[in-house]
Amino acid sequence: MSKLYFTQDHEWIRVDGEIATVGITEYAQDQLGDMVFVGAPDIGSAMSAGDVAVVVESVKAASDVYSPIDGEIVEVNEQLSSAPDLLNRSPETDGWLWKMKIANTAQLEGLMDAVGYKSHIA
Amino acid sequence: MTKTLRRLQLEDLHSQAGARFGAFAGWNMPVSYPAGVMKEHLHTREHVGIFDISHMKLIRISGSDAADLLDHACPIEARALRSEQSKYTLLLSERAGIIDDLIVTRLGDERFMVVANAGNAATDEAHLRDLALGLDVNIEPLDRVFLAIQGPEASAVLAGIGIETEDMFFMQGREIRDDWFMSRSGYTGEDGFEIGLPEHEARQLLGRLMADERIMWIGLAARDSLRLEAGLCLHGNDITPDIDPASAALMWAIPKDLRASGKFLGSGALRKIIAEGPNEKRVGLKPDGRQPVRGGTLVFDEDGEVIGRVTSGGFGPSAGFPVATGFVASDRAAIGTMLYADVRGTKVPVAVHSLPFTLHRYRKG
Known part of the structure; x- marks a missing residue:
């Protein structure tokens, strides 16, 4: 059973065992507008919480997406390079950004759950 | 504390239309509407977009x-x-x-x-x-709502509400009624009109115009992508008192x-x-790939020497690729010259490209 977390920066993190899948929330995609480019981190790169993992660009502006926790990038969503609008259509499912191997599970404790995030954006 | 923004007379109509607002040149402006910048941009090129440009001044x-x-x-x-x-x-x-x-x-x-x-x-x-x-001149800034109606169906939409434009060509303008100024011009590369008129008459006009399903409100974000594709300058970005x-x-x-x-x-x-x-020249720049190269980005030659800068850049929804304009050293300004932009530490090839990126479709006499 996977567990879902959220950050103040409007990312979601789905944890399955030692792997975390990271994306941006519906709220974030709505704020950013129509996506035209989604970057991808290098597989194997080590991230610390707060590092810029990828840049996503809408027609209007470029925005950084931060790594919410420490870990190693193990997979990126290849579909996004040819279909960046997937991030607008399904930000919380098919539009996931990357998967990472969790280095420190204790960091998850500082994140919000769905209820907490909902009140954060309210 | 930020300075108080000036408000459009028609702000209530934009709020009703679901606009998102942002600051531009001291004004609280509609940046986009629920359709989103991509659809707004393409709608203007295919049908008609209407823009509230009352922040601009008629003198x-x-x-x-x-x-x-x-x-x-x-x-x-x-x-x-x-x-x-x-x-x-x-x-x-x-x-x-x-x-x-x-x-x-x-x-x-x-x-x-x-x-x-x-x-x-x-x-x-x-x-x-x-x-x-010492001259015999009267300089009168006018208090007007100013609307731009842009796109291939603009004249048809205006005809539908009784404003005939058949005898007006691109870059012509006149006072069509007391306190109304209309010109066939715009900032999108499309055929279109700009109409300045008093607020209460603007509200009446909009009541009839917006009933036409071919017309749609367009925000400042799409106004920017449209003008960028059309190769038109934004003062403050592309041209300044130093240029x-x-x-x-x-x-x-x-x-x-x-x-x-x-x-x-x-x-x-x-x-x-x-x-x-001139030491430098304004040119179109076409980045490789899909990642936009934004204003403020430095431009290099193959030896890594800084030879220019991007002044406006984004994605061109009609072009289907990123578009930019900027200044490069005059000897590197020939169309097709390969240069490089430093996009967040990545060296992105950019080619000097002819302007406009999308052809103008004005109605010339």
């Missing part, structure tokens, strides 16, 4: 010396304009810097309409008043005989720049 200049004032302030021959003819021109400083870019329309013998940019309107007015000292018309590739706006012998403000400085050749 009426009249009097027996009105033409002399314009001839002094701008590289223009105001008396050579036919009645109802509009002309894109520049307000130049003593050193030929671009204080603003304007559209001047001859309304009558001694009457002209000037359209000034929002952020520069107060500066322009003060500058014109300085130059008008001269030769570097900005805007010499087409200056009549040939004026380049040689004009007495407009900045004419001496401009002749010197032309004689020596």
Whole structure:
């Protein structure tokens, strides 16, 4: 059973065992507008919480997406390079950004759950 | 604390339409509507978009010396304009810097309409008043709602509400009713119109216009992507008081005989720049791949030397690729020259590209 977390920066993190899948929330995609480019981190790169993992660009502006926790990038969503609008259509499912191997599970404790995030954006 | 933003007279209508607002040139402006910038942009190229551009200022200049004032302030021959003819021109400083870019329309013998940019309107007015000292000129900033109606179906939509435009061609303008000014012009590269009129009449006009399903509100974000594809300058980004018309590739706006012998403000400085050749030139830039290269990005040659900068950049929804404009060293300005932009540490190849990126579709006479 996977567990879902959220950050103040409007990312979601789905944890399955030692792997975390990271994306941006519906709220974030709505704020950013129509996506035209989604970057991808290098597989194997080590991230610390707060590092810029990828840049996503809408027609209007470029925005950084931060790594919410420490870990190693193990997979990126290849579909996004040819279909960046997937991030607008399904930000919380098919539009996931990357998967990472969790280095420190204790960091998850500082994140919000769905209820907490909902009140954060309210 | 940020400075209080000026509000559009029609702000309530934009809120009702679901606009998202943002600050631009001191104004609280609709940036996008629920359709989103991509759809808004494409809708304008396919049908009609309507933009509230009331942040821009209409200034009426009249009097027996009105033409002399314009001839002094701008590289223009105001008396050579036919009645109802509009002309894109520049307000130049003593050193030929671009204080603003304007559209001047001859309304009558001694009457002209000037359209000034929002952020520069107060500066322009003060500058014109300085130059008008001792002249018989009346400078009147007008309190108007200003709407741009742009796209291939613009004239059909206007005809649908009883405004006939058949006898008006691109870069013509007139006062079609008391306190109404309409020109066939715009900032999208499409056929279209700009109409300045009093607020209560604007509300009536919009009530009828918005009933037409071909028309849709367009925000500032799509206005920017449309003008960028059309290769049009944004004052404050692409042209500034530190940029001269030769570097900005805007010499087409200056009549040939004026380049040689004009007495407009900045004419001496401009002749010197032309004689020596400008150090840099404004060009189109097409980045490789899909990632936009934004304004402020530095441009390098193959040896890693900085030879330019991007002044406007984004994604072109109609072009289907990222588009940008910027300044590069004059000897690197030839179309097809391969250069590089530093995008967040990544070296992105950019090619010097012809402007516009999407062809203009004006209705010329």
